Amino acid sequence: xxxxxxxxxxxxxxxxxxxxxxxxxxxxxxxxxxxxxxxxxxxxxxxxxxxxxxxxxxxxxxxxxxxxxxxxxxxxxxxxxxxxxxxxxxxxxxxxxxxxxxxxxxxxxxxxxxxxxxxxxxxxxxxxxxxxxxxxxxxxxxxxxxxxxxxxxxxxxxxxxxxxxxxxxxxxxxxxxxxxxxxxxxxxxxxxxxxxxxxxxxxxxxxxxxxxxxxxxxxxxxxxxxxxxxxxxxxxxxxxxxxxxxxxxxxxxxxxxxxx
Numbered sequence: 001x002x003x004x005x006x007x008x009x010x011x012x013x014x015x016x017x018x019x020x021x022x023x024x025x026x027x028x029x030x031x032x033x034x035x036x037x038x039x040x041x042x043x044x045x046x047x048x049x050x051x052x053x054x055x056x057x058x059x060x061x062x063x064x065x066x067x068x069x070x071x072x073x074x075x076x077x078x079x080x081x082x083x084x085x086x087x088x089x090x091x092x093x094x095x096x097x098x099x100x101x102x103x104x105x106x107x108x109x110x111x112x113x114x115x116x117x118x119x120x121x122x123x124x125x126x127x128x129x130x131x132x133x134x135x136x137x138x139x140x141x142x143x144x145x146x147x148x149x150x151x152x153x154x155x156x157x158x159x160x161x162x163x164x165x166x167x168x169x170x171x172x173x174x175x176x177x178x179x180x181x182x183x184x185x186x187x188x189x190x191x192x193x194x195x196x197x198x199x200x201x202x203x204x205x206x207x208x209x210x211x212x213x214x215x216x217x218x219x220x221x222x223x224x225x226x227x228x229x230x231x232x233x234x235x236x237x238x239x240x241x242x243x244x245x246x247x248x249x250x251x252x253x254x255x256x257x258x259x260x
Contacts, residue, residue, distance in 0.1 A: 002036065006045075015046030026057060034061040035069050055082030062093060070097035071105040078108070078117075087118025098129060106133035107141035114144075114154075123154030134165060139177035142169035147184075150191025162191045170202065178206040179214040186217075186226075196227030207238060215242035216250040223253070232257070 002021035005014045019040045025033035038057035041050045055076050061069035070093045076082045077090035091112050097105035110129035113122045127148050133141030146165035149158045166184075169177045182202030188194030200221045206214035219238035222231045236259055242250035 002033065006036075015040065017046070019046035026060070029060075029064070031061040031064050031066040031069065034058075034064075035066060035072075038069070038072070051076075051082035062096070065096075065100075067097040067100040067102040067105070070094075070100075071102050071108075074105060074108060087112065089118075091118040098132070101132075101136070103133040103136040103138040103141065106130070106136075107138055107144065110141065110144060123148070125154075127154035134168070137168075137172065139169040139172040139174035140180075142166070142172070143177055143180055147190040159191045166192065170205075173205075173209075175206040175209040175211040175214065178202045178209075179211050179217075182206065182214065182217065196221065198227070200227030207241070210245070212242045212245040212247045212250075215239075215245075216247050216253070219250060219253060223257075 002018045002025065003009075004011050005021065006018035007013065011017075019037060022033045022037040022040065026037045034057045038054045038061070039045070040047050041054035041057065043049065047053075055073070058069045058072040058076065062073045074090045074093035074097065077084075077086045077093065079085070083089075091109065094105045094109040094112065098109045106129045110126040110133070112118050113120075113129065114126035115121065127145065130141045130145040130148065134145045142165045146162040146169065148154045148162075149156075149165065150162035151157065155161075166181060170181055179202070182199045184190050184192050185195045185199035185202060200218065203214045203218045203221065207218045215238045219235045219242065221227050221235075222229075222238065223235035224230065228234075236254065236257065239250040239253045239257075240259075243254055
């Protein structure tokens with residue numbers, strides 16, 4: 001019933017009513033309702049926005065074995081939102097979700113191992129978790145795994161394998177992955193040759209999806225003629241798109257060019 005109110009299926013859409021029914025179910029221990037109620041508190045939908053209350057409900061579902069809620073608990077401990085920042089606790093919750101095959105948790109756990117946050121630094125273990133997530137099609141894990149193969153960190157150095165994972169990430173259509181890959185091409189790091197044309201292409205894909213930083217970088221490419229023909233009008237167009245999303249660097253670029 002909460003879902004029907006939330007989606008407006010058969011009933012008028014009403015977030016407050018959705019939250020009320022989610023709570024009735026959540027109080028009885030139903031994990032899906034607990035997660036849904038947490039999301040409502042996380043985003044202020046039908047209830048006041050309250051990260052502490054959101055985390056309370058994520059925890060209830062996580063303790064019952066819900067992988068998505070376990071991932072959310074890990075993310076909460078990394079960010080220190082709703083709970084105190086604690087990388088060891090984050091690693092504990094990510095591991096629970098990762099063992100259930102939750103790709104985002106596998107990738108984030110890999111990042112903790114790669115950086116030695118909350119767990120001993122271990123690049124081979126990081127690569128193992130990246131591989132698991134990458135094989136499920138998770139773009140960020142594919143980029144991270146590609147970088148490890150490119151640099152021979154945690155795995156043997158293999159630029160062909162690195163390129164394979166980079167291509168898979170780009171093909172996912174994930175804006176963050178496309179932007180990240182664009183930066184790698186622009187700077188020529190992690191086994192990729194410096195190629196401004198490919199950098200601009202990747203940034204364009206992300207920019208078209210509304211990625212503010214990609215829009216700013218694409219503006220820079222057009223302003224300087226890197227990878228694309230120099231075109232001040234297109235530079236201004238992309239700077240404006242980024243600035244409208246609150247990107248301060250784009251705002252400064254427009255001011256420098258004398259545009260509002």
